[in-house]
Amino acid sequence: MTDLGRRTAAGVGSVLFMLAALGAFNRALAQAPATFDGRPTLRIAYETVPNPPRHYGEGTAIDWSRPGLTLELLKQVGQRLEVNLSFKRVPWKRGLLMVETGETDGLFHASYKAEREAIGAYPKTEDGRPDESRAVFFQSYMLFVPAGSSITWDGTTLGGLDGRPIGATAGYAVVDLLERLGARVEVGRTPSLNFPKLLEGRLAAYAEIENLAGAVIRSDPVRYASVSKLEPPLRTSAYYLMLSHRFVQRDRVLAEAVWDAIAEVRKSDEFRALSDRYADGS
Structure with a gap:
């Protein structure tokens, strides 16, 4: 075999080895513990x-x-x-x-x-x-509001509530934070139930873990197109x-x-x- 042939065979062998290793890796990912x-x-x-x-x-x-x-x-x-x-x-x-x-x-x-x-x-x-x-890992609670909202958040103070409630998921740590900030909190069971309340005007704002909220918004982007996210995060933990x-x-x-x-x-x-x-x- 020529040098070129040997190099080609070695290269093919390396690729096949890498593909086999990747296949084994993918199979391991797709299995229960x-x-x-x-x-x-x-x-x-x-x-x-x-x-x-x-x-x-x-x-x-x-x-x-x-x-x-x-x-x-x-x-x-x-x-x-x-x-x-x-x-x-x-x-x-x-x-x-x-x-x-x-x-x-x-x-x-x-x-x-x-x-x-x-x-x-x-x-x-x-x-x-x-x-x-x-x-x-680390993740953030964010405050979500409907279009035209007067709610403000500067990282320290909530404004524009006028006694209206902020929604949050029952049992989540953000409930205590919102109450310390002086907000009236209305708890619900899941983001998929809480976001419609925001659109219907039953909540002035909704505080939720960013990833969880994002999943609901992505599930129906047309319905939630008017919802915006205030910065900075309410808290990162x-x-x-x-x-x-x-x-x-x-x-x-x-x-x-x-x-x-x-x-x-x-x-x-x-x-x-x-x-x-x-x-x-x-």
Whole structure:
């Protein structure tokens, strides 16, 4: 074989190897979490409302062909620690109750509120503060208003409400923030139910997690074309995998290992590649 032939064959071999590796990677992404005989199981709950790209789909079903970045992250955590993972989708407030009672071992995505420490445990720094380096990710609450709204928000003060209510999702941390800002808050169950209230004039504004709100707006862009988003964010927070006190008391070492692995996976090249794939829709 000539040098050119050898180089061509080697190049073809490299391409075939890369395609095979990519195929194996794609197949791994499309699978439910790996199982490990004789190893502990971590039961995790999360919302029935989609929060793309962190998790997709509405209701209790999980589509493992494209479950979302947080589930992909936790799958990798399970593989690193050889821990079995069991996921269940429930309404947010029920998920909080399940963690509190020990019916489930973990819940995402939980922002830190001091009163939630009675419900479950967060990763902490040595001086007892929530450890943002071991958070799952960060996201923002934004304020949405209809066309022609007189509502103003400068990052410190809300104006133009005239006693009218701001909508928010029941159980979310933004409710307390809005009340501290002097707003009257009307809570509802989901963004898909709250946004129509905004269009109908029953709410002066609606405060929601940016990703969740964006999913509803994209689902019917014509209907929501008049809705605009005020800057800056109401708040930007770290969101954690909250673990139940029962789980932490039963196996503190494993609990800390899970939080440590979340930080390690989040910084890994493999997870960054996954994030890029989700970002470009592939």
